Amino acid sequence: MATVREKGYYHWDGQLAEARFPWWPITRTGILLAFKKKGFRFLFAGAFLPSVVFLAIIYISEHLGDFKLWARGSEKFITITPGSFKIFFTNPGFLFLMIAMLVFAGSGLIADDLRHNSLQIYFSRPLKKTDYVLGKMAVIFFFILIVTLVPGLLVLVFKLIFDGSFKFFLDCPWLVLSIIGYSVMLAVFFAFYTLLLSALSKNSRYVMILVFMIYLFSDILYGMLQGPFRTPYVCLFSIRANIEQMGAFVFAQKLPYAVPVVFSFLVLGGVCGLSALVLHRKIRGVEVVR
């Protein structure tokens, strides 16, 4: 028993530094926990598949002579333009993979904290509410940017390498900014979208279903309303369609739906605003009895 007493108390004489990025430990934990989930690594790796395919298409487009037989008749299709980047970034399959990734990595971000009463542990430390939210958002930023921004820029670099000249870059120098801008906007939207739903329930499985179903249902609703109403404005109900509109605008391409892009920005911004409101109300250090 005496040994317990001997190692009881220890005083630290060091200088306590102000944490420069107080949100980082939260982000770190979020990323760590995501990779601990069954099947997530597989899904994460799968999210790079569109980038690999895009890279292969770029390679083929630059070496058409070597792929004459395979690419016959589709030369026009595999000619790389800024529009190709828009197609890569906004194709429904890629967005679906991102949603699937968010289902695993993002649904429990706040829901698990609510379930495990972790908020009181966090907020009894020198951590502001904004640091906490930023930390959680950064988890989504990490996963979205790593499958959009990083491959997007790499693909562009490889395009220049395969091309052997800077012509493509000089023809559309804004493309880098478009890639960065679109990836960041997508990350911001998905971060707010996921955290909004994650803050609504203590049950992360329920949130998983919500994240997935709301995305899918918004698109189904668009499809259902399109027939009876015969107006392109119903595309505003679809998260996917709004993202596609945003992508087309950012990559300076023709809008896929005959609706002013500002409406799509308003819809996506509205979701972010609603999320901010819900986060503000739901994230408290303690349970509040009503």
Added chain:
Amino acid sequence: MTAVIQTKNLSKWYGNVLGLSDVSLEIDKGITGLLGPNGAGKSTFMKLVTGQLRPNIGRVLIGGRDVWNNFHLFRGIGFCPEQDAFYEDVTGWEFLTGLLRLYGFPAKEVTERAVRALDIVELSKDKDRKVRSYSRGMRQRVKFAQAVAHDPEIIILDEPLSGLDPLGKRRLIRLIKDFQSAGKTIIVSSHVLPEIEAMTSRVIMIHQGKILAQGDIHSIRDLIETYPHMISIRCSDARALAARFVPDKSILKMSFGPEGRSLVVETHQRDAFFSRLQTAVVEGGIEVEEISSPDDNLQAVFDYLVVK
């Protein structure tokens, strides 16, 4: 000298539910027991002191500074919540280091502190096990470790002993006392009176959101004049001793304990009784084996203040 923690007219309510009402008190270094039944307002008080709740009325001051919205103060506070607050999928090590990083310690320091804290609570061997696999006692200990790992000046422990086996309780009580010896200010809440009694005689009694009493438990007992003091004397001849006190008008009631081996006296004048007891014992040649006060303990005081 200013008290470490001061509350001034502190009140908190949740909608129609009163959490805490007009609490003004001062808490100094050492262990202070926060005592009250479930739902008395202990956790509300602790969450107000740790700055997690904003008071509706009043203030909480630590070192003279307002706690609310002053998150820099939280560096000096360690809080161990009553409920489990873990991710089940992380290991004890990950849980602890993750929380230590929030203080901005250098990486090396985080490791050293986590090692030391786990060592203190004797969880070093199990640090790489997932929290999911921890027993109730281990969970309590790792919660305690996160509260003290950053070397806080104020440690707030909400029901830290609940769910621990007797050995675990003894170890944790000893640890808490170690931190007291190191000059820390510790607030421990419990609804189990003997647990508090084992740690400190300085208590705050709370009931239905109000402070019933604060201070040394024996002094509090002395202040309760409505109920006479009970004094039990186990001696060789209880009846002879009783006979000597029959004419004493300050004695309200006398009774005999089991097998007539002890005399239980009720009086409002405890000090006067003890001086007369001395004379009676010497004159009567009675051998006294034990003198005790059955109602000079937390349970009795609490019962007097709350129930009756």
